[in-house]
Amino acid sequence: MSGKSLALGLLIVAAFGVAGYGIGRATMPAPKPDALAEPKSVDQVGFPEQLYKWSIPPDNPQSAAKVALGKELFFDPRLSVDNTVACANCHDPDKGFTDQLPTAMGVHAKFGHRNAPTVLNSMFNIEQFWDGRAPTLEDQAEQPILNPIEMGMPDEQTVVAKLSKIPEYQKGFQEAFGSAPTYRNLVEALAAYERTQNAFDSPFDRFMAGDANALTAQQKRGWAIFNGQGRCMSCHGWNPTRPLFTDDRFHNIGVSAHSAQFVPHARQALALLAKGGGSQQIDRLAIATDLSELGRFLVTKQPHDIGAFRTMGLRNLYVTEPYFHDGSQATIWDTLDHYNKGGVQNPYLDGGIVPLGLSEEQEDDLAAFLLSLTNQRYMAEAEKEYRNQFRISRTTRPQRDTAAAMGLKGRNGPGFSGPFGDIGPGQSAMIENPASLGGY
Ligand code: HEC
Ligand code: HEC
Numbered sequence: 001m002s003g004k005s006l007a008l009g010l011l012i013v014a015a016f017g018v019a020g021y022g023i024g025r026a027t028m029p030a031p032k033p034d035a036l037a038e039p040k041s042v043d044q045v046g047f048p049e050q051l052y053k054w055s056i057p058p059d060n061p062q063s064a065a066k067v068a069l070g071k072e073l074f075f076d077p078r079l080s081v082d083n084t085v086a087c088a089n090c091h092d093p094d095k096g097f098t099d100q101l102p103t104a105m106g107v108h109a110k111f112g113h114r115n116a117p118t119v120l121n122s123m124f125n126i127e128q129f130w131d132g133r134a135p136t137l138e139d140q141a142e143q144p145i146l147n148p149i150e151m152g153m154p155d156e157q158t159v160v161a162k163l164s165k166i167p168e169y170q171k172g173f174q175e176a177f178g179s180a181p182t183y184r185n186l187v188e189a190l191a192a193y194e195r196t197q198n199a200f201d202s203p204f205d206r207f208m209a210g211d212a213n214a215l216t217a218q219q220k221r222g223w224a225i226f227n228g229q230g231r232c233m234s235c236h237g238w239n240p241t242r243p244l245f246t247d248d249r250f251h252n253i254g255v256s257a258h259s260a261q262f263v264p265h266a267r268q269a270l271a272l273l274a275k276g277g278g279s280q281q282i283d284r285l286a287i288a289t290d291l292s293e294l295g296r297f298l299v300t301k302q303p304h305d306i307g308a309f310r311t312m313g314l315r316n317l318y319v320t321e322p323y324f325h326d327g328s329q330a331t332i333w334d335t336l337d338h339y340n341k342g343g344v345q346n347p348y349l350d351g352g353i354v355p356l357g358l359s360e361e362q363e364d365d366l367a368a369f370l371l372s373l374t375n376q377r378y379m380a381e382a383e384k385e386y387r388n389q390f391r392i393s394r395t396t397r398p399q400r401d402t403a404a405a406m407g408l409k410g411r412n413g414p415g416f417s418g419p420f421g422d423i424g425p426g427q428s429a430m431i432e433n434p435a436s437l438g439g440y
Helices: 003-019 049-054 064-074 137-146 156-164 167-177 183-194 203-208 217-227 262-274 279-288 290-294 332-340 360-371 376-395
Strands: none
Touching: 064 167, 064 183, 137 156, 137 183, 137 279, 156 167, 156 183, 167 183, 203 217, 217 360, 262 279, 262 290, 279 290, 332 360, 332 376, 360 376
16 A cells, blocks of 8 residues: 555545544445436547447447446445445546546555546457456456455355345346346446446547637647657557557556566566466456556566556546556646656666657646547536646646756766666666566
């Protein structure tokens, strides 16, 4: 647990003590569905119709009954062991289907190691989770229910037995599937509901559809930097068929390198996974242990995937703060400072992460451009958060390293100073050398 999430946890406990929810009740009550939880229309500017059709699995077609059931389930804390945590606790529609916490809090007020990504547009992900360990939304939904520090149910049978005793679900599953509840039907209904949560219809989409005035002059400059000097487009790709700002690949951009000990952890993970290696074991290592920082490596066991995470889409960012797989960056300006200085050095850093030489004004332009990727219905909230982050960015810039960003520190030359992650001066090569992964 990071210091930050610990502090937040204590804050929540304190707030609820005062608010009278009772001593020891530290989990937030599950959100109730409101207008933002309604299935969204596919009639949105910039909606990828072709991709949408391709992305509905033939063995789980959409139906109104299934979506309605999935929505009930998504907001129902009875899917958790102590009836406190629903999917919506960590994926709250009012917070862009995230929890806006650095890392997520599950049953017994336990914090995991990963930031909860948004469910919005998640049906278009080629793989789910920050490390891609689940191929589909159906496979994804199986994991949090059974994860001991998320929803904490002991096994599939217990979940199904619990749902089968609830009259409204006996009826709901009958209507949607013509059968009693099963674990497979449960995750199919959840996935069907998630496939209605798509958020395009942004100023950027209207701009690409031909409205030249949909972006401000500053946002247009930001879009040019995104494609050029900022190199963002090389990973966060946009095209009319896949307008999602991701290459659906995995890269080590140095986020974990602040704290991770990649090589010893990788060796430990290989030993653990050799004794098992099923998807549930990977899920538990990713959510609840320091091995979380290995990212994609836990899934592929390929050394080049150490510390690599999925390129996240960039839509609706100002309602899904904080950022990166560990929620380590509070503002968009912090993420931009991270890229501008060339990330954080480590032996597995992606070759595409280099100092960018962006000026302060150029970073401001990029931050303004990213606001233009916000869906209409989230825009008022997002503008508030954009102004908030702008204000913070005028005084607090923990990731800023202008000399590194301008290439004045060289790479590993004199004057090149930390943070270095694993390859810093004084680190033991015997421990940190990638070649020692097999152990010697
Ligand atoms: C305790 C908080 C918590 C609960 C409860 C929870 N999630 Fe999540 N969710 C997360 C976190 C954290 C991740 C990222 C984990 C990772 O990548 O290792 C995630 C990932 C996801 C993703 C993948 C999105 C992406 O871009 O990769 C989807 C979809 C999702 N959750 C849906 C659900 C559904 C459906 C439920 C209920 C069955 C649920 N979640 C319950 C915290 C939670
Ligand atoms: C080499 C590929 C690559 C490049 C180039 C790149 N990104 Fe990323 N981006 C990623 C990956 C991978 C992640 C997830 C990393 C993690 O959390 O460890 C990410 C995450 C982000 C996030 C956080 C998203 C979230 O939901 O938490 C933002 C914001 C972002 N990138 C913006 C940018 C911008 C702006 C640029 C250009 C200045 C850029 N990226 C360039 C690969 C890249």
